[in-house]
Amino acid sequence: MAAVLRGSRYLVGRCSKNVDFVFVSTRSMASKTPVGFIGLGNMGNPMAKNLLKNGYPIIATDVFPESCKEVQELGAQIVDNPADVADKVDRIITMLPSSPNVVDVYTGPNGILKKVKKGSLLIDSSTIDPSVSKDMAGAAEKMGAVFMDAPVSGGVGAASSAKLTFMVGGAEEEFTAAKELLSCMGANVVYCGQVGTGQAAKICNNMLLAIGMIGTSETMNLGIRLGLDPKLLAKILNMSSGRCWSSDTYNPVPGVMEGVPSGNNYQGGFGTQLMAKDLGLAQNTATNTKSPVPLGSLAHQIYRMMCARGYANKDFSSVFQFLREEDSQ
Amino acid sequence: MAAVLRGSRYLVGRCSKNVDFVFVSTRSMASKTPVGFIGLGNMGNPMAKNLLKNGYPIIATDVFPESCKEVQELGAQIVDNPADVADKVDRIITMLPSSPNVVDVYTGPNGILKKVKKGSLLIDSSTIDPSVSKDMAGAAEKMGAVFMDAPVSGGVGAASSAKLTFMVGGAEEEFTAAKELLSCMGANVVYCGQVGTGQAAKICNNMLLAIGMIGTSETMNLGIRLGLDPKLLAKILNMSSGRCWSSDTYNPVPGVMEGVPSGNNYQGGFGTQLMAKDLGLAQNTATNTKSPVPLGSLAHQIYRMMCARGYANKDFSSVFQFLREEDSQ
Amino acid sequence: MAAVLRGSRYLVGRCSKNVDFVFVSTRSMASKTPVGFIGLGNMGNPMAKNLLKNGYPIIATDVFPESCKEVQELGAQIVDNPADVADKVDRIITMLPSSPNVVDVYTGPNGILKKVKKGSLLIDSSTIDPSVSKDMAGAAEKMGAVFMDAPVSGGVGAASSAKLTFMVGGAEEEFTAAKELLSCMGANVVYCGQVGTGQAAKICNNMLLAIGMIGTSETMNLGIRLGLDPKLLAKILNMSSGRCWSSDTYNPVPGVMEGVPSGNNYQGGFGTQLMAKDLGLAQNTATNTKSPVPLGSLAHQIYRMMCARGYANKDFSSVFQFLREEDSQ
Amino acid sequence: MAAVLRGSRYLVGRCSKNVDFVFVSTRSMASKTPVGFIGLGNMGNPMAKNLLKNGYPIIATDVFPESCKEVQELGAQIVDNPADVADKVDRIITMLPSSPNVVDVYTGPNGILKKVKKGSLLIDSSTIDPSVSKDMAGAAEKMGAVFMDAPVSGGVGAASSAKLTFMVGGAEEEFTAAKELLSCMGANVVYCGQVGTGQAAKICNNMLLAIGMIGTSETMNLGIRLGLDPKLLAKILNMSSGRCWSSDTYNPVPGVMEGVPSGNNYQGGFGTQLMAKDLGLAQNTATNTKSPVPLGSLAHQIYRMMCARGYANKDFSSVFQFLREEDSQ
Incomplete structure (x- = not known):
C-alpha cells in the first residue's frame, strides 16, 4: 500500500544536477509531485530553495511566518502547521534546531503524524539525539509512514551551493527514494544503517x-x-602523524591559512555554541550507552566554558x- | 676556525642515495671522514648502519657493550666512552633514551665535551626536553663546538629503511652540514629554527x-x-571533518585496516609507554611555558593509566x- | 480537598522512634492508615520494614514477586501492580532503579496515576533525572495528587538502621506530611525547595x-x-585545606582507616557502577542546563572506564x- | 662535629610563645644566637619579624634591597648576599619564589654553600620541586651542612600571626632543632620524613x-x-559525603560565607597564578614518578586557562x- 501511494515519486527521475538543466527543469516542473518542507531557518531556507530549483513544488511551514517569505516568493505554498503539510504531500523534509522541536513537529497537537498519509516518507535532517530519531520512527511506523534520519555536515555555504553531506539512517529499501530528494541539496548522500545511525x-x-x-x-x-x-609547524604536522582536518584544512591560527574563520577574527563558520550542542548530544548518547569518551567529554566542557x-x-576554531x-598580560 | 677544522666534510659530497651506489660508495669509503655515533639501541643501531652503508667510517660507543657488536662486525670502531669518540672525530650523532642520558653523554665525567674538538658538529637525535637541548647547546658553545637537536619521527622500521623524518633545531648556517649526514638515515630533514625547535x-x-x-x-x-x-564509520570520518592520521592511516579498530598494529593484537608499532614519555615531555614544556594543554594533559594521563x-x-592504538x-561483562 | 482526604494522617502522630516503643507501636498499629510501597529491592526492602516497625500497615508491589516475600511475611499486603496500590492508599513511596522505571510505575498502563486518589501524597525516593521528577509532578497534579522527590544518601546499611538522609523537593506545605513517613526510615529529612531539588x-x-x-x-x-x-599523609591532609570526606571518613588507601571498604578489598560500600550512574545523571542535568562541570565530567569518564x-x-573508592x-610491573 | 658547632642553640630554650613574653624576651635577647633569613617578600617579611619578636637576632638579605628596610628598622642586620649570611650564622631560613631562586641562593656564585659553616642547619621554606630539595640537601651535605625542606601552608595572614603550618622533610635527628625556630613562626610543625617529603x-x-x-x-x-x-546546598553538602574544606571553610560562592575572598570580589587569599604554580609542581612530580593524576592534571589546566x-x-576560588x-548572556 505504501509503495502504491508513494509510488509516483519513483517515476520522476533523479535529481537533475548532472543533466541539462533547462530541459529537465521544465520537464520536472510539469511532472514532479510536491514535497513538504518544515523548518525554514538558516539551513532549511537554502535547502528548500534547492528543491525548488530542481523542480519540486514545495509546501512549507515554519513557526516564524517571516522565515517563509523568501521561499513563498519563489513559488512555495505556505500552510499553517506541520499537520497541514502532511495532509497535502507524501514526502516531507524537516530541518529543526533540536530534539524537542522535532518531537513537537512530529508528535505535537498539530504535528505531522496527526494527518500523515499512509506510506509517506518523512526525512528529518535535524541534528538530534539518535534515540529521539528512533522514537519518531516508531511513532511514524504506527501510522504507516516511514521515518529516516538524515542529518547534514556542512554549513550555510554548503546548503546554498547544494554541497551538503547527508548521513542517512533508516530502512535500506527506502534509501533510493530518500536519495532522490537529498541529492538535490547535497553532494554526498551516505547510507549509514538502521534508523538513528545517520x-x-x-x-x-x-x-x-x-x-x-x-x-x-x-x-x-x-x-x-x-x-x-x-606556518612551519602546521606544515610539519601536516606531513606527519599529527595531521588532521583542523590542522590542514581549517587551521585555527590566524595567518596560517587563507579563507578560514581564523583569518577573519573567527566570524562565520560553525559557532561555538552549535558545537557545544552537538557535543552535548554526543555526551548524552555516550552516557546512555555507557561508552567512555574522556576527550570528547572534556572537549564538551571546554566549549561549554x-x-x-x-x-x-564565534567560530569553534576560536x-x-x-x-x-x-x-595584556 | 670551526669552519676550517670541520671544513673537510664540505668536500665529501652529499649523501649518496641518489647516485650510483657502488661507485660513490667506493669513492666515499676512501674520502669520507669518520663520524661518531653514541647510542646503539633499537633506533641507533640501524641508523649507524645506514651511515656505514653510505660510506661513512663510524667510531661508536654504548653503555651496553653487546649493543656495539653488530656495527663492529660491519666495520665500526668501538671505543670506551663518549669522550674517546669526541677525541677522534669532529661530527658526532647521539641517539639516547632520555634527558639524563643526554646530559651524562655530553657533560658527564667521560662526556663528549671533555675532549670535544673546536668546531665539532654535535647532533642529538634523542627525544628530550627542549630546555635540555638548549643547555647542551650552551655547554657545547663554550667549548667551541656546535650542537643541534634533530629528533626523529618514524620507528624502527623507518630507521632501518632510512625513511625517518628529522626535525632539526640549531644555527641555520650549520643545517647543510647536518643534513648531509641525516639524509643518509632519513627521507625528510626539516629545518625548524633555533636550538630546541626540533x-x-x-x-x-x-x-x-x-x-x-x-x-x-x-x-x-x-x-x-x-x-x-x-569500516563504514571510518569511511565517513575520513571523507569528513573528523578525519585524522589515526582514523585514515593507523585506525585503532581491529579489522578496519590492514597492516597496522590494531590488526595484530596491538603488537609492534609505537609502545604506550613511549607515548607516555613523549606526553610527559610535552606536559613539562607546557608547564614551563605556562601554555594550557587540556586535551594533551588528559591524553598524558590516559596513557599513564x-x-x-x-x-x-602494547602499541599506543590499544x-x-x-x-x-x-x-566478559 | 486534598487536605481533607489526606487529613487522617495528621492525627497519627510522628514516627515513634523517640518514644516508648511498645506503647506507641500498639497504639499506632491500631490507628495508622496504610502506606503504599513500590520497589522492594536492596534499598526498598529495609525501608519498607522500617515503616512496618513504626506501625504503618504496608500495601506493596514489585515487578519481581520474590522481592515481596520478606515484607509479606512481616505483614505487608502484596498487590499486583502500582495501580492497585494507588487504589487502596493515599500515601505511596516509590524506590526504583532509574528514570524509565519511575516513568513506567507512575504513568504506565498499570501505573499509579491510573487509579490515584485525589489528594494522594506520592513520594519518590529513586535517584533520577530532576526533569523526570518535574514531569511526574506535573502528571500527578493533573490527577489532583501531590508528587515529591525524596532521594536518599546512605546505602543498604543506613537503610536497615533507619539512618538515611532524605533530600526532599516539592510543595513546602506538604513537607510535614512527607517528613512524618520519611523520618521513620532516615535520620535526616531536609527540605530542598521545589520539585526536583531533592x-x-x-x-x-x-x-x-x-x-x-x-x-x-x-x-x-x-x-x-x-x-x-x-597514614601520615592522610593526617596532614585532614588538618589542612586538602581535607574532604573521602580523606577523613572513607579513605581509599588500604590500611589508613578501619571499617571502610578499602580495608576489605573494596567489597561492600557504594559500587562503581552506581556512582557511574549518578555521574551520568549529573552530566545530563549539566548538559541540559549548559553548566560547565569539567571535573565532574572527567570523574564520570574515569568511573565509566x-x-x-x-x-x-567494587566500591567506588577502588x-x-x-x-x-x-x-607485576 | 656538627653537633658541637651548632650545639649552642640547644641551650637557648624553645620558642617563647607559651611563656611570659617580657621576661623571656629579655633573657633570650641576651642569649639567643643569630639566625640568617634570606628572602624578605610577602611571606618572608612577617616570618622574619616573628623570629625577631621571639628574641632571635636576624642577619638577612634579599635581591631587592627595599624589601629589607622593614626588618632592618626592627633591628635585623642586612648583608649583601647569601654567602655573607652563611659566613655569620649557623642557622639559616630561606623563603624564595621558585626552584631556580633556591638553586641560585644555595649553589650560585654568592650562594650559601660558598661560605657555609660545617654543621650549619639550612631550612628552606620555599615551595619547590622535591627533587630540587634533594639536590640541595646533597650539595649541603658535601659541605658538612644539613638541609631540610619546610614549606608552609597558610598565607600572609597566617605568616603575620605566626599561625603557619610547616611540613618538614630531612634527617629526623635534626627535627627538634628545626622545630625550635619554625614554631616561632607557625602553629603546627609536622615531621614528614626524609628530605623532600615536606x-x-x-x-x-x-x-x-x-x-x-x-x-x-x-x-x-x-x-x-x-x-x-x-546556602542550603552548601549546608547539605557539608552534612553529607560531598563535604570538603572548600565547601565548609572557604566557599567560593559569594554570599554563602562571611570572611572569605568570595565575599570580597575574590580579592586577597591565594592567587590563581600561585595555585597554578603549585599544580605545575604537582604535575612535574607526578610525571617524574609516572603517577596518574587525571583530576590534578585537569585542575592545573583549568587554573592555567x-x-x-x-x-x-584573583583568589583561586574565583x-x-x-x-x-x-x-550579559
Missing part, C-alpha cells in the same frame, strides 16, 4: 572534529611558545584564542 | 597524535555502540581496547 | 563526592610515590587501586 | 585543595542552575566566577 555518524564526526580542533589549537599554541613559526566566557557566537595568553 | 616540533606532533588517537578510539567505540559498522593497567608495551567494555 | 541536591552531592574520592586517590598515590607514609575494566561491582601501578 | 606533603595537599575547590565551584554552580539555594583569561591575581555564565 545521527550517530554525524555526532561521532563532530565529536572527533572538536577533539581535533582543540588539540590542534593547544599544539599550535604550545609550539609557538616554544619558538616555532606557526567558552560559551560562558563570551565565545558562543578555542585557539581562548587558550592563548591575553595580550 | 624537539618542540617532535613533541608537538606527538601530542596532537596522541589526542587524535584517543579521540579516534573514543569515537569509533561510541559509533559501534550506536550501531554503526566500523594504561601503563598502570598493563598496556605499557587505547581503543582500553576504553572498550570487557568481553 | 534530586538536584543528591546529584550535586554525589558529583562532588566522586571528585573528592578520585582526587584523594590521586593525591594519596602521588604522595606514597614521593616517599610519604600514607573503570566499569569497562572490571571494577563495576579508584585508588585503578590508578596505582600494577604489582 | 615539599611532597605541601604539593599533595594543594593538589587536592585545587580539585576540591574546582569541584565545589562546579557543584554549587550546577545546583544553583537546578534551582537550589546556594584562568591565568590566560585574566584571573591570575574559578566559580570563571565557570559561571556571564551576566
